[in-house]
Amino acid sequence: MLLIRSSVQEVPVGATAVLPCLSNDDNHRFQFWQLIGDQVVGPGNLPNRDKYKFEVLTGTLYIRSVSTAEAGFYKCISKGIEGSDLSIKSVELIVKKDWDEVYENDYETNLFRGLVAVGSIVVLLVAGILAFYIYRRRKGSRFGG
Known part of the structure; x- marks a missing residue:
């Protein structure tokens, strides 16, 4: 079974974006984040330690010093505890400019x-x-x- 949920996070340019992984629940455990451009962040795979940080237990993703180039959709993928079902939560990151x-x-x-x-x-x-x-x-x- 595939569960898909989505949410929106708005942050100003230069701030740290905090993207919660709501697909991580009682029946699913966090596996990884799929970033823009199919880049993956998760246990054992952290492409830029200065830019990205995540919590293993909650799956919360932190993106430091966001820019407008990082605005877009991020997917948090969690795997079912007792089966092969996946729960995917898509988060839209909106980076607000200083008008x-x-x-x-x-x-x-x-x-x-x-x-x-x-x-x-x-x-x-x-x-x-x-x-x-x-x-x-x-x-x-x-x-x-």
Whole structure:
């Protein structure tokens, strides 16, 4: 029997993500995590000790200093105690960006800001020239006519 459950974890950029393995229960024991790109983390297989850490008994996975590149789906696989059934829990990791930083460095946002600034200056110049023209015309018609 194959049991599939899923959850969502949100963390800010640079934080440590804590992904619980809910497939590890009274009837199933943690085996390994399948990461993005089919990389496996589990007992006897830890590709990057500085980045990943897991608890053997609970299956909880810790990912240090997460980046947006690590956002995605992670699968926790646990095996049945009395049989060959598997329990798979998929966790979606959402890495939240600091939007102030994004807005400061985003090309399209800065282009839009520049266009709004230039457009505002053009509108103010046209309004100023129009006001000056109307003022001169009224002043001239008062004495000329």
